[in-house]
Amino acid sequence: MEIIKQLLLILGACFAGEVISALLPITFPSSVIAMILLFVLLLSGALKEANINKVGDFLLQNMSIFFLPSAIGILEHWGVISGVLVQFLLICLITTLITFAATAYTVMFVQKLMNRGGRHD
Amino acid sequence: MINALTASPLFGLLLCFGTYLIGVKIQQKLKTPLANPLIIAAALCIALLLALDIPLENFKVGGQYITLFLGPATASLALSIYRQFSVLKKNLIPVIVGTAVGSAVSMSSVLLLCKLFRLEEIMAKSLLAKSVTTAIAIEITAQQGGLPSITVAAVVITGIMGAVLSPYLIKMLRISDRVAAGLAIGTASHALGTTKALQIGDIEGAMSSIAIGVAGFITVIFAMFLG
Numbered sequence: 001m002e003i004i005k006q007l008l009l010i011l012g013a014c015f016a017g018e019v020i021s022a023l024l025p026i027t028f029p030s031s032v033i034a035m036i037l038l039f040v041l042l043l044s045g046a047l048k049e050a051n052i053n054k055v056g057d058f059l060l061q062n063m064s065i066f067f068l069p070s071a072i073g074i075l076e077h078w079g080v081i082s083g084v085l086v087q088f089l090l091i092c093l094i095t096t097l098i099t100f101a102a103t104a105y106t107v108m109f110v111q112k113l114m115n116r117g118g119r120h121d
Numbered sequence: 122m123i124n125a126l127t128a129s130p131l132f133g134l135l136l137c138f139g140t141y142l143i144g145v146k147i148q149q150k151l152k153t154p155l156a157n158p159l160i161i162a163a164a165l166c167i168a169l170l171l172a173l174d175i176p177l178e179n180f181k182v183g184g185q186y187i188t189l190f191l192g193p194a195t196a197s198l199a200l201s202i203y204r205q206f207s208v209l210k211k212n213l214i215p216v217i218v219g220t221a222v223g224s225a226v227s228m229s230s231v232l233l234l235c236k237l238f239r240l241e242e243i244m245a246k247s248l249l250a251k252s253v254t255t256a257i258a259i260e261i262t263a264q265q266g267g268l269p270s271i272t273v274a275a276v277v278i279t280g281i282m283g284a285v286l287s288p289y290l291i292k293m294l295r296i297s298d299r300v301a302a303g304l305a306i307g308t309a310s311h312a313l314g315t316t317k318a319l320q321i322g323d324i325e326g327a328m329s330s331i332a333i334g335v336a337g338f339i340t341v342i343f344a345m346f347l348g
Contacts, residue, residue, distance in 0.1 A: 031257070092251065
């Protein structure tokens with residue numbers, strides 16, 4: 001009963017996300033709209049953590065299995081990737097390093113600016 | 122005979138659950154992010170399909186029911202952001218500026234490297250969202266007209282690289298600020314990197330979890346301007 005209620009709420013938010021996504025003039029992922037919707041409902045108190053935690057935590061903790069069919073889809077597109085495998089791996093590595101450094105240094109710079117601003121107060 | 126039996130939706134479901142459990146067991150034994158359950162399960166499934174000459178179409182009959190739950194799983198990220206809300210509020214400006222710059226750098230470096238390596242446009246479209254969590258990355262790829270399976274491969278490989286490399290990067294780049302370290306891990310390598318961030322420390326773990334959702338959201342916004 002409890003699980004059914006929680007499923008109803010989470011799937012309901014997803015369906016609402018699809019409806020909103022279809023109505024929007026821009027393309028925006030419906031699951032991200034559903035995420036924002038649930039977050040706002042939680043913040044406003046209209047939805048309690050206990051209303052969706054059982055199904056929500058199950059989905060979060062086992063998230064990677066839901067990607068398995070898409071990952072196996074690589075069989076279909078192996079032709080696209082097999083010839084450029086080295087470039088593919090290099091892109092993954094290099095962009096991960098650059099993104100890490102850019103994020104970390106930006107955050108440290110912002111923290112420094114904010115601390116300096118704080119001292120003037 | 123095999124063709125008829127594997128056309129049942131139960132075949133794809135059983136194959137997914139079974140191989141994934143084996144993957145989880147192997148990771149629990151080896152305790153390294155290199156032994157990723159998703160990669161092990163995918164390799165086992167592919168090996169079995171190829172060895173027994175089972176058409177991918179048959180697997181998809183059951184597989185689609187598992188993919189269906191990607192949306193609800195993404196929506197549930199709201200729960201984890203909500204739980205970190207007090208940390209998020211305290212560091213709101215560093216979180217937004219850091220993940221925005223990181224996401225922009227990730228996307229532009231992908232496009233630049235694809236050009237440099239003279240890759241087909243479909244690769245650039247499939248790799249654009251590779252630093253964000255798979256559920257959001259797949260949606261962005263679909264909208265850009267890329268190939269979701271390539272995105273999944275890139276996202277998982279990126280996540281594993283982030284999980285393995287981040288402790289060394291923190292030292293080598295002299296990241297003295299724990300908030301900065303956590304946000305960098307989550308922005309560069311989403312949920313898989315976050316598993317490592319949680320081991321490094323509670324602040325790093327919380328900031329990394331927040332970065333999964335925020336960087337995902339910001340990447341969606343940036344991708345809209347490219348699409």
